[in-house]
Amino acid sequence: xxxxxxxxxxSVNPLKIGQSLGGILAMQGCYRAMPVVHGSQGCSAFxxxxxxxxxxxxxxxxxxxxQEMDVIFDANRNLEExxxxxxxxxxxxxxxxxxxxxxxxxxxxxxxxLKSYKRERNMRGGLAFSxxxxxxxxxxxSGFSVTVEAMVDELIQQAGLRGQxxxxxxxxxxxxxxxxxxxxxxxxxxxxxxxxxxxxxxPDISTSLSGHLLTGFSxxxxxxxxxxxxxQSLQSGLTIAFGASMERPARRLHNALGTPxxxxxxxxxxxxxxxxxxxxxxxxxxxxxxxxxxxxxxLLDCMLDAHFQFAGVSALAALEPDHLxxxxxxxxxxxxxxxxxxxxxxTPAVAEMEREVWVGxxxxxxxxxxxxxxxxxxxxxxxxxxxxGAAFLAAGFPIWNELGSYMNVSVGYRGAMExxxxxxxxxxxxxxxxxxxxxxxR
Amino acid sequence: xxxxRKEEIDDQACGSLAPKSKPCPRPKPGEAAGxxxxxxxxxxxxxxxxxxxLVHGPVAxxxxxWESRGSLSSGPSLSQYGFATDLSNNDIIFGxxxxxxxxxxxxxxxxxxxxxxxxxxxxTALIGEDMDAVCKEASGRLGIPVVPVNSPGFVGSKxxxxxLAGDALLQYVIGTGEPELEASMGVNLIGEYNIAGEMWxxxxxxxxxxxxxxxxxxxxxxxxxxxWAHRAKANMVVCSRALLGxxxxxxxxxxxxxxxxxxxxxxxxxxxLRQMAFLLNDxxxxxxxxxxxxxEENRLSHDLRPYRKILKGKKAVLYTGxxxxxxxxxxxxxxxxxxxxxxxxxxxxxxxxxxxxxxxDDTEYIPEGGASRIIKTVKERKADIMIAGGRxxxxxxxxxxxxxxxxxxxxxxxAGYEGLLRLAKELVDSMANPIWKLASSPAPxxxxxxxxx
Ligand code: SF4
Numbered sequence: 076x077x078x079x080x081x082x083x084x085x086s087v088n089p090l091k092i093g094q095s096l097g098g099i100l101a102m103q104g105c106y107r108a109m110p111v112v113h114g115s116q117g118c119s120a121f122x123x124x125x126x127x128x129x130x131x132x133x134x135x136x137x138x139x140x141x142q143e144m145d146v147i148f149d150a151n152r153n154l155e156e157x158x159x160x161x162x163x164x165x166x167x168x169x170x171x172x173x174x175x176x177x178x179x180x181x182x183x184x185x186x187x188x189l190k191s192y193k194r195e196r197n198m199r200g201g202l203a204f205s206x207x208x209x210x211x212x213x214x215x216x217s218g219f220s221v222t223v224e225a226m227v228d229e230l231i232q233q234a235g236l237r238g239q240x241x242x243x244x245x246x247x248x249x250x251x252x253x254x255x256x257x258x259x260x261x262x263x264x265x266x267x268x269x270x271x272x273x274x275x276x277x278p279d280i281s282t283s284l285s286g287h288l289l290t291g292f293s294x295x296x297x298x299x300x301x302x303x304x305x306x307q308s309l310q311s312g313l314t315i316a317f318g319a320s321m322e323r324p325a326r327r328l329h330n331a332l333g334t335p336x337x338x339x340x341x342x343x344x345x346x347x348x349x350x351x352x353x354x355x356x357x358x359x360x361x362x363x364x365x366x367x368x369x370x371x372x373x374l375l376d377c378m379l380d381a382h383f384q385f386a387g388v389s390a391l392a393a394l395e396p397d398h399l400x401x402x403x404x405x406x407x408x409x410x411x412x413x414x415x416x417x418x419x420x421x422t423p424a425v426a427e428m429e430r431e432v433w434v435g436x437x438x439x440x441x442x443x444x445x446x447x448x449x450x451x452x453x454x455x456x457x458x459x460x461x462x463x464g465a466a467f468l469a470a471g472f473p474i475w476n477e478l479g480s481y482m483n484v485s486v487g488y489r490g491a492m493e494x495x496x497x498x499x500x501x502x503x504x505x506x507x508x509x510x511x512x513x514x515x516x517r
Numbered sequence: 518x519x520x521x522r523k524e525e526i527d528d529q530a531c532g533s534l535a536p537k538s539k540p541c542p543r544p545k546p547g548e549a550a551g552x553x554x555x556x557x558x559x560x561x562x563x564x565x566x567x568x569x570x571l572v573h574g575p576v577a578x579x580x581x582x583w584e585s586r587g588s589l590s591s592g593p594s595l596s597q598y599g600f601a602t603d604l605s606n607n608d609i610i611f612g613x614x615x616x617x618x619x620x621x622x623x624x625x626x627x628x629x630x631x632x633x634x635x636x637x638x639x640x641t642a643l644i645g646e647d648m649d650a651v652c653k654e655a656s657g658r659l660g661i662p663v664v665p666v667n668s669p670g671f672v673g674s675k676x677x678x679x680x681l682a683g684d685a686l687l688q689y690v691i692g693t694g695e696p697e698l699e700a701s702m703g704v705n706l707i708g709e710y711n712i713a714g715e716m717w718x719x720x721x722x723x724x725x726x727x728x729x730x731x732x733x734x735x736x737x738x739x740x741x742x743x744x745w746a747h748r749a750k751a752n753m754v755v756c757s758r759a760l761l762g763x764x765x766x767x768x769x770x771x772x773x774x775x776x777x778x779x780x781x782x783x784x785x786x787x788x789x790l791r792q793m794a795f796l797l798n799d800x801x802x803x804x805x806x807x808x809x810x811x812x813e814e815n816r817l818s819h820d821l822r823p824y825r826k827i828l829k830g831k832k833a834v835l836y837t838g839x840x841x842x843x844x845x846x847x848x849x850x851x852x853x854x855x856x857x858x859x860x861x862x863x864x865x866x867x868x869x870x871x872x873x874x875x876x877x878d879d880t881e882y883i884p885e886g887g888a889s890r891i892i893k894t895v896k897e898r899k900a901d902i903m904i905a906g907g908r909x910x911x912x913x914x915x916x917x918x919x920x921x922x923x924x925x926x927x928x929x930x931x932a933g934y935e936g937l938l939r940l941a942k943e944l945v946d947s948m949a950n951p952i953w954k955l956a957s958s959p960a961p962x963x964x965x966x967x968x969x970x
Binding site: 083084085086087088089090091092093094095096114115116117118119120122123124125127128132133137138139140141142143145146153157158159160161176181209210211212291292293294297454455 | 543547548549551552553555556571575576577578580582583584594597598599600601603604605606608609619622623624640642643644669671673892908910912914916
């Protein structure tokens with residue numbers, strides 16, 4: 076199926092989130108890390124505010140604070156200053172420099188600047204890498220995966236491994252996509268480790284953005300995967316990536332180290348969970364733990380109970396590409412009509428979906444999805460959902476109208492059950508409201 | 518490329534009267550916090566609720582910022598729409614002016630707004646888009662005002678953006694319309710953004726005193742009321758740091774006197790209402806204001822009694838910007854709270870002077886340093902509560918420090934007499950919450966080392 080686009084000169088209520096925010100998010104999943112956004116103040120302040128609002132956690136990020144003349148004359152002087160300040164004050168283990176559209180358009184070469192900086196300072200022992208994430212390409216998802224890819228590259232460089240690894244076949248590296256919540260990542264780690272594997276998630280937002288109470292404030296990230304675990308992950312016998320966007324970093328590991336990998340494009344619903352558990356069962360030879368067998372039955376029972384609620388119901392979803400694909404598969408299993416699927420930019424994964432996908436904004440969602448009963452998307456969609464009279468199910472990024480959404484689980488049988496119940500309840504409430512208002516207006 | 522920030526502006530202090538005081542400081546790489554000028558311009562203009570606000574640039578500047586302000590509307594909501602030209606790689610290579618023009622046309626055709634504000638961003642400024650020309654042409658063709666706001670992020674801080682937005686209002690909006698009714702006795706409120714509906718409390722008070730609120734600049738405003746702001750008899754500058762320049766220029770251009778005031782705390786509120794009546798030069802009105810403020814103050818002090826009892830002697834660290842850095846101190850003092858630390862990061866020299874007038878000698882000034890510095894002060898001074906903006910909210914939570922949000926994202930209105938009562942209640946509620954005890958007591962199985970704060 077091809078991806079379509081409505082013709083409209085202006086983006087009305089954007090769905091797209093800048094790539095750089097994805098990069099900042101990826102860095103939050105590493106311990107004692109600091110992303111440095113190479114751009115003007117706003118390019119780090121906006122994402123910081125938005126991420127804080129979504130996760131309800133302090134977010135580590137700094138900026139090279141470019142001003143007009145810096146951009147034109149010497150942007151890298153600011154970057155050097157920023158690196159000096161961050162290194163001397165906070166001593167981070169990991170620094171990720173995130174180039175913005177500003178440095179891109181101005182043609183700033185910070186890659187080679189970083190190289191010489193590292194050489195001059197004799198920087199060893201930590202990770203420092205740079206990525207280019209202009210906001211006129213891609214979206215949150217690509218920013219996240221490109222950053223993880225660069226991180227993996229830098230790890231491989233740092234470890235200096237050339238073929239001679241001690242492969243630990245009981246250890247698996249997880250590459251969780253940007254659409255997974257800290258709760259999701261935790262669940263995935265648990266599922267995989269329940270088959271007897273050591274699991275290292277890269278990055279791991281489940282221990283940094285899930286609401287821990289480590290005392291003592293630090294401007295660096297608190298929690299997340301520590302550098303030594305990251306290095307240790309290079310010995311893993313297998314990589315499992317969740318979301319098609321994470322295939323590239325998985326391939327990096329494969330090309331450099333020969334680590335085999337498996338990509339799960341869908342992560343939601345019965346079939347996706349079956350596929351994951353069966354795969355783990357086969358590679359480990361361990362029987363599926365009894366609790367997942369129970370959960371599977373729970374899910375099936377829940378879907379039976381809920382199917383009355385979903386009969387004849389239609390939904391629209393406006394999400395990042397990998398997330399959209401996952402949600403669409405879950406909707407398929409519920410028999411819900413998919414009135415409109417809207418995403419932020421085109422990727423091969425959405426292009427090969429069997430359904431019509433639109434690249435667009437939330438205004439397109441309103442138009443294409445008019446008449447839908449359920450709106451699935453970020454909090455930016457609340458107003459639109461109200462205008463078309465759809466029930467609103469918060470998903471994706473950003474969510475600010477709910478507490479604890481960062482702990483929501485969508486993966487595994489448990490996740491599918493949570494979502495099915497939540498969506499069903501929303502529809503039930505909406506139905507009751509309609510009934511009530513029709514009685515009143517008679 | 519010609520610099521956007523011209524020299525005269527550069528020399529001017531941040532909202533300061535004194536020409537010699539410090540200019541807006543250059544943000545330090547690696548230690549900077551806070552938004553860009555584009556952000557500041559939006560904060561000032563987005564509360565014009567019926568207008569369309571179009572961001573010219575790659576999508577993130579708009580995509581990351583829309584729907585992030587707590588500025589409420591009593592009716593139209595077009596300003597809550599996020600409009601962006603969403604430039605792609607190609608647009609940047611070949612220029613985005615055509616796309617901008619088409620976007621303006623599209624918005625005008627579909628939403629029929631009374632006006633469109635168009636914001637430049639770093640990238641469109643860098644590649645030298647002639648936004649002014651596009652806006653001018655579109656305005657003539659479409660017959661509605663299309664106002665260019667030249668405040669790309671990289672020209673400086675949020676504050677500078679506030680001022681550049683003020684300049685846009687002065688240049689393109691104020692003076693282009695006439696009031697519907699004969700309302701020559703009106704006052705403009707400048708720099709009040711109706712966060713959490715504060716404007717409505719203020720408006721109620723002004724109505725009760727018989728003072729006409731002519732133009733709201735810009736909380737819950739409609740475009741056309743700003744066009745006739747030049748007909749006011751007085752200006753009150755509520756957030757001085759941001760838009761004092763606008764008031765000054767209105768004074769020299771239209772002869773409208775202004776004063777700086779605040780609505781945080783009963784005393785400041787009373788002073789502000791009195792000052793309005795004074796500038797309107799109406800004896801009867803002054804008497805009405807006196808009666809009203811006396812009645813309100815009496816009622817408030819009665820209602821506040823139970824809260825004062827609890828709050829007396831409590832210590833607070835206040836970290837906020839501009840006018841709030843001093844005006845909130847007055848409000849807290851009226852509640853019996855001692856301010857033991859105060860942020861001066863975003864305060865002009867005058868703000869600092871006003872802070873000094875209101876706090877005791879051993880109050881600590883926190884000029885910069887962000888979250889860790891604030892927390893250090895809270896701990897060293899044994900403060901009971903931290904009052905700051907949303908950015909620091911979760912930092913405080915990690916340290917288990919009671920917190921009240923005072924900035925743009927908050928949901929409670931603290932202005933006026935009613936507002937002070939609300940603030941008192943909020944402070945008491947947050948300090949009295951059972952969570953502080955629960956969070957600081959260890960789990961039963963590791964009781965040995967109890968870490969009482
Ligand atoms: S600094 Fe420039 S590019 Fe960044 S958000 Fe502000 S206007 Fe946009």
